[in-house]
Amino acid sequence: MNAPETLRLEDLAFDNSFAGLPEAFYTRLAPLGLPAPYLVGASAEVAELLGLDPGEIRRPEFCEIFAGNRLPPGSDVLAAVYSGHQFGVWAGQLGDGRAHLLGGLKNARGHWEIQLKGAGRTPYSRGADGRAVLRSSIREFLCSEAMAGLGIPTTRALSVVGADLPVRREAIETAAVVARVAPSFVRFGSFEHWAARGRTAELRQLADYVIATFRPECREAANPYAALLADVARRTGELMAHWMAVGFMHGVMNTDNMSILGLTLDYGPFGFMEAFDAGHICNHSDTHGRYTFRNQPHVAQWNLYRLADALLPLIGKPTAAQAAVDDHFGRAFESRFEQLMCAKLGFLAALPDDEAFIGETFGLLQQHRPDFTQFFRALSQLPAAVDREKQAKTDAPLRDQFVDRAACDAWLANWRARLAQTPWGDDARQVAMRAANPKYVLRNWLAEVAIRKAQDRDFSEVERLLACLRHPFDEQPEFADYATLPPDWASGLEVSCSS
Numbered sequence: 106m107n108a109p110e111t112l113r114l115e116d117l118a119f120d121n122s123f124a125g126l127p128e129a130f131y132t133r134l135a136p137l138g139l140p141a142p143y144l145v146g147a148s149a150e151v152a153e154l155l156g157l158d159p160g161e162i163r164r165p166e167f168c169e170i171f172a173g174n175r176l177p178p179g180s181d182v183l184a185a186v187y188s189g190h191q192f193g194v195w196a197g198q199l200g201d202g203r204a205h206l207l208g209g210l211k212n213a214r215g216h217w218e219i220q221l222k223g224a225g226r227t228p229y230s231r232g233a234d235g236r237a238v239l240r241s242s243i244r245e246f247l248c249s250e251a252m253a254g255l256g257i258p259t260t261r262a263l264s265v266v267g268a269d270l271p272v273r274r275e276a277i278e279t280a281a282v283v284a285r286v287a288p289s290f291v292r293f294g295s296f297e298h299w300a301a302r303g304r305t306a307e308l309r310q311l312a313d314y315v316i317a318t319f320r321p322e323c324r325e326a327a328n329p330y331a332a333l334l335a336d337v338a339r340r341t342g343e344l345m346a347h348w349m350a351v352g353f354m355h356g357v358m359n360t361d362n363m364s365i366l367g368l369t370l371d372y373g374p375f376g377f378m379e380a381f382d383a384g385h386i387c388n389h390s391d392t393h394g395r396y397t398f399r400n401q402p403h404v405a406q407w408n409l410y411r412l413a414d415a416l417l418p419l420i421g422k423p424t425a426a427q428a429a430v431d432d433h434f435g436r437a438f439e440s441r442f443e444q445l446m447c448a449k450l451g452f453l454a455a456l457p458d459d460e461a462f463i464g465e466t467f468g469l470l471q472q473h474r475p476d477f478t479q480f481f482r483a484l485s486q487l488p489a490a491v492d493r494e495k496q497a498k499t500d501a502p503l504r505d506q507f508v509d510r511a512a513c514d515a516w517l518a519n520w521r522a523r524l525a526q527t528p529w530g531d532d533a534r535q536v537a538m539r540a541a542n543p544k545y546v547l548r549n550w551l552a553e554v555a556i557r558k559a560q561d562r563d564f565s566e567v568e569r570l571l572a573c574l575r576h577p578f579d580e581q582p583e584f585a586d587y588a589t590l591p592p593d594w595a596s597g598l599e600v601s602c603s604s
């Protein structure tokens with residue numbers, strides 16, 4: 106393999122494929138930038154994806170560029186238009202109200218677009234200020250990289266740059282800009298936008314762009330647009346399986362926040378499940394509980410039907426559009442979810458009764474509400490066989506998470522009986538289980554500690570958390586405190602759409 110490129114900021118070779126679409130798809134404009142920006146955090150891993158020398162992060166120009174104050178040569182800055190359904194209701198035109206696409210580039214690691222979030226107003230801001238606050242920017246930065254560490258498809262984050270510029274939310278906060286990186290930021294709503302206007306030519310241009318750039322194999326299909334929809338349905342199904350298996354809740358699964366590439370997109374009031382409750386609502390603004398943990402796969406499917414509606418003029422037959430979703434979403438979700446859950450439970454190969462056992466496991470979690478992450482991590486260290494006399498001690502890491510120890514024991518007996526059906530040495534199984542059950546997730550209280558310190562200009566905790574969440578499956582004893590339950594002060598933490 107060739108040595109990785111190590112480019113300087115000035116040498117990023119933008120090709121800006123999205124800007125090759127006609128002007129109806131976006132507005133060209135300059136970002137507003139930030140006064141006296143300072144670097145809050147940066148991901149060397151994302152710099153490397155872009156081909157950048159990680160040393161570039163320390164240059165003052167890095168901060169200037171990713172605050173939106175200075176444009177890298179070859180960039181072609183634009184804000185894209187899209188529409189969408191928000192909380193189940195058609196919301197009409199939305200668009201990049203606070204995101205500026207700097208440009209796109211291709212390299213040996215893929216196709217990357219760089220977008221600044223929070224660098225000022227655009228024609229799609231709809232009266233809002235075009236800004237993002239430091240709090241939500243740190244959350245997006247850390248969670249993007251945490252999801253990547255967990256192996257879950259996601260947009261990435263190169264950096265967070267802050268400034269003392271005041272921004273009004275419920276309280277006065279300060280402004281920041283996140284530089285997001287993904288192959289594409291095209292959303293379901295990007296298609297809904299043209300379909301709602303009856304603009305089939307633009308709808309086709311967008312679909313052709315996505316197919317040509319990211320899904321060329323769809324061109325070979327009898328109906329390329331149905332093949333594209335089937336691909337989105339399959340990837341979205343897999344994404345839901347990943348979210349559910351790790352206890353991730355997105356919080357705002359509106360169609361404008363759904364990636365056409367099946368990536369986790371637009372980190373706002375997300376959360377990771379702590380004390381298990383399938384009905385948990387992580388977004389304080391979601392008063393009706395549309396986006397509870399358990400609803401996520403249903404909502405994803407509902408969103409896919411909206412995309413199917415939008416693509417119908419290209420696909421032609423309603424039955425073909427519906428089949429593209431029905432034949433691919435459910436199967437992808439269910440098979441990936443079962444595979445991920447079997448891995449979490451330490452089953453060497455899936456057996457027919459596993460679906461029922463997985464259901465029993467979620468029933469146990471729902472009734473007794475242990476911490477989702479700790480439950481599976483503790484399970485990963487238990488032996489397959491245990492002496493009756495020593496059982497209480499051996500199983501303590503898991504049993505101690507239950508008030509009702511007998512309920513835990515009964516479930517463990519069934520788990521051990523199931524393990525015995527596909528024998529696997531404890532050592533190998535435990536290694537595999539630890540690789541499927543993260544020790545570290547971005548708990549709200551961890552993000553909150555990093556945010557509070559950053560608000561006092563101490564960015565050390567952002568850096569430490571990033572380092573920890575890069576390897577969420579490793580023991581990392583130096584970060585053991587990050588694997589603990591939320592402290593008392595954090596019990597009242599709420600996250601909302603305010604960002």
Ligand code: AMP
Binds near residue numbers: 230231234602
């Ligand atoms: P979200 O709920 O964050 O996905 O945002 C929904 C829509 O509102 C998108 O079009 C955003 O660009 C826009 N938006 C959210 N916050 C702001 C803001 N502070 N300024 C401008 N547009 C915003």
Ligand code: MG
Binds near residue numbers: 361362
């Ligand atoms: Mg959004």
